[in-house]
Amino acid sequence: EVQLVESGGGLVKPGGSLRLACAASGFTFSNYAFNWVRQAPGKGLEYVSSITSTSSAVYYAGSVRGRFTISRDNTKNSLYLQMNSLRVEDTAVYYCARESAGFFGDSWGQGTLVTVST
Amino acid sequence: QSVLTQPPSASGTPGQRVTISCSGSSSNIGNNFIYWFQQFPGTAPKVVIYRNNQRPSGVPDRFSGSKSGTSASLAISGLRSEDEADYYCASWDDSLSGKVFGGGTKVTVL
Numbered sequence: 001e002v003q004l005v006e007s008g009g010g011l012v013k014p015g016g017s018l019r020l021a022c023a024a025s026g027f028t029f030s031n032y033a034f035n036w037v038r039q040a041p042g043k044g045l046e047y048v049s050s051i052t053s054t055s056s057a058v059y060y061a062g063s064v065r066g067r068f069t070i071s072r073d074n075t076k077n078s079l080y081l082q083m084n085s086l087r088v089e090d091t092a093v094y095y096c097a098r099e100s101a102g103f104f105g106d107s108w109g110q111g112t113l114v115t116v117s118t
Numbered sequence: 119q120s121v122l123t124q125p126p127s128a129s130g131t132p133g134q135r136v137t138i139s140c141s142g143s144s145s146n147i148g149n150n151f152i153y154w155f156q157q158f159p160g161t162a163p164k165v166v167i168y169r170n171n172q173r174p175s176g177v178p179d180r181f182s183g184s185k186s187g188t189s190a191s192l193a194i195s196g197l198r199s200e201d202e203a204d205y206y207c208a209s210w211d212d213s214l215s216g217k218v219f220g221g222g223t224k225v226t227v228l
Contacts, residue, residue, distance in 0.1 A: 035217065037163075045155070045163060045206050047217040059216045080133065095162055102169050103206065104153050104217070108162040 002026040002107045004096050008092065010110030016086050016116070020077040022096035022109055029077040030054075033099040036070060036081050038092035039111075048094070064090075086116045122207050122220035123148060129226040135195045138223045140207035141188065146218055148188040151212040154181075157222075166205075167192060169177045194225070202227045 008020040010061040022034070049070040050059045058070050069082040079096050093111040100106065123141040130136040140152065154167035165174055167183035170190065180201075182193045194201050207220040 037219075044204075044222040045157075045208070045219045047208075047219060050217065061216050063212070097163075102151055103165075104168065105155060105163065105165045106153075106174065107167070108164070110162055 002096065002098070004107055005111035006094060006096055006109040009094065009114045011115045011117065013118055014060035014086060014088055014116055017082070017084045018086065018114060020081040020083065020094055020112060020114070024038055024077045024079070031100070032076040034070075034072065035081045035097045035099055035104065036079075036094055037097055037105075037108075038094045038114075040089075040092040042117050043092075046092070050099070051079070081089075082115075083114070086114075089113060091116045121211060121214070121218035122209065124205075124207060124220035124223045126221065127224045127226065129228055130132075130194075130197045131228045132197055132199065134197045135193060136197055136225060137194075138192045138205055138207075138225070140190045140192070140220050142190075142209060142218075143188050146209040146211040147185065147190055147214040149212060150191040151177075152183065152185050153208045153209065154183055154192045155206045157202040157206065163206065197227055199227045201225060 003025045005023045033052045034051045051070045067085045071080045091112045095111045096109045098107040151169045155163035156166045157163040166181045170185045171183040179203045180196045211218045
């Protein structure tokens with residue numbers, strides 16, 4: 001069974017940092033690209049970042065470029081999102097979503113809540 | 119302001135057909151696949167249409183997708199109470215070098 005489990009969320013002050021992780025199981029992790037997608041409370045889905053299967057390319061939404069870094073460790077079947085210089089507007093549930101060629105979002109994690117507040 | 123434009127709401131009675139539109143541009147929908155996601159409150163999104171018009175296994179054939187030019191639509195025929203959810207369209211955007219989502223459409227079954 002395909003499983004994606006996010007962790008690392010929590011309460012952080014503005015300007016602080018957090019590192020999210022997404023642990024994968026039930027499939028060959030290294031064959032897939034991955035995405036981070038977030039959803040602020042009561043709002044819609046927002047794309048955050050993507051990484052290819054071999055980490056050869058990474059992409060970011062303009063709102064997080066320069067502050068967030070996506071990475072993966074294919075030996076540990078894990079995806080990461082390093083979030084620095086956090087802002088109040090980064091408060092959201094962060095989901096990891098799997099992607100194969102032409103099939104974005106075939107599996108999603110349950111999400112992890114990040115709250116940026118004083 | 120979302121890059122892809124969806125109506126905020128849509129509704130229908132059981133058995134009716136409901137259509138949700140998603141409008142974009144040549145840099146996203148016009149040149150890339152469109153995806154549709156269904157989301158219930160407090161849960162992760164689930165893909166109901168991928169590659170413009172393909173249905174994943176397990177998604178009822180009441181759900182169908184189409185694309186024409188820079189617009190796309192999701193149709194739900196034979197509307198059922200369990201279809202009441204938020205629906206989002208998404209695509210890759212060549213100009214932004216990233217994915218873009220619509221603002222979401224809340225489907226209500228009257």
